[in-house]
Amino acid sequence: MKLSRPVSWFLLAFGAWSWVVWVTFVKNLFKDASGLAFDNGSPTAYFWVHLALAITSFILGTAIGVIGFRGLRALRREKLGRTPAE
Numbered sequence: 001m002k003l004s005r006p007v008s009w010f011l012l013a014f015g016a017w018s019w020v021v022w023v024t025f026v027k028n029l030f031k032d033a034s035g036l037a038f039d040n041g042s043p044t045a046y047f048w049v050h051l052a053l054a055i056t057s058f059i060l061g062t063a064i065g066v067i068g069f070r071g072l073r074a075l076r077r078e079k080l081g082r083t084p085a086e
Helices: 005-030 045-080
Strands: none
């Protein structure tokens, strides 16, 4: 499947955005003082569920970003007249 340049850039940007958003969220999760994430210093179910969501989003964001990067790299190779084996 061949991705267009705008789609490749969108996927790459989405992957980067996912990292920015979820890294910020995880930092805030660890600093939580409201009692949702920690109860007397122990992690709560809220903490574990949201940490699992963040890890899943890191993995998916990375995979989507890699697909976008590979799409851009393939377009560049095509523009330069190279084949993938070169």
